[in-house]
Amino acid sequence: MKVLIAGGAGYIGSTVASACSDAGITPVVLDSLVTGRREFAAGREFYEGDIADGPLIDRIFAEHPDIDAVVHCAALIVVPDSVADPVGYYRANVAKSLEFAEHLLRNGSTRLIFSSSASIYGADTDLTVDEDSPIAPQSPYARTKAVCEAMFADIAAARPLRVLSLRYFNPVGADPRMRTGLQLRRPSHALGKMIQAWEEGVPFRVTGTDYPTRDGSGIRDYIHVWDLATAHVAALAAFDTLLPETGTETGTGTGTGTGTGSAASSAVVNVGTGTGTTVRELLDVFNSVVDAPVPAVDAPARPGDVAGAYTRSERARRVLGWEPRHSLAEGIRHSLEWAAVREDVLGHSV
Structure with a gap:
């Protein structure tokens, strides 16, 4: 199996790439290096550039026609920065993701795992959420993730794209083998x-x-980044069962909270510890x-x-066979x- 990882030279994307490699999946890394690091793509097929760059996406698929799925981790993620610069955040996270989806469809890529965020939720009174909890983002960053999910669900309902959104919580730690970790010396979390x-x-x-x-x-909900990475690997393994290409109803439900899309074309899964x-x-x-x-x-x-x-994380255990x-x-x-x-x-x- 071969997977294109957009944002694959960042903290999470590079850890996902390592987990894929360890599982026998070949990662192809695309990263603009705005926040990612070239060192994190060392030894891998690497393309430096933007997810909105259509000719570059076309070249990647021409040179790797055997790409089976795409993992989309490319985004700006700092909440206070999004408050100060909402235009930049909507451009980077939403507008470019829309362009990316069009480029994927043009190249016949139909499996997309979207790295979303639990920040899109409005928590229950006990501060727990599951995939069917209300969507109520409280920052421009969170709203960009919610908008992307709704956008992808709409596209998936009309086009041959199937989208699995992983809504994850607060990653901590590093690759246990110290291949990658937080690239910033002074992270804001x-x-x-x-x-x-x-x-x-x-x-x-x-x-x-x-x-x-x-x-x-x-x-x-602090989740070890390696557990988060293995959840992406589990999602790749379970993708066609969860979202079969035939369009057959799987009974898992989308839990999008958007009212768009269908159970056969898009789904969501929380990835957290449950604590x-x-x-x-x-x-x-x-x-x-x-x-x-x-x-x-x-x-x-x-x-x-x-x-x-x-999170209340029963769905991840049930449909992905994954737990931290x-x-x-x-x-x-x-x-x-x-x-x-x-x-x-x-x-x-x-």
């Missing part, structure tokens, strides 16, 4: 900020302390792993931040191990 505070010997800022959670801090962890609890686990505990100070929420949610294997403590340890070797892999420019 909570664990990245904890590592920075630990390295600098300063308190960690808990941004947002009056959310309706058990301790007032935001709650997230909610607050930011304060994340810090407790972090401090159980490191030798010098990091103190906390309270701070205001960042633009676009929300209370958060975690790595603990949060392992994710933290692997993040720390990656932080220690990142400059050796990527140099001092990150």
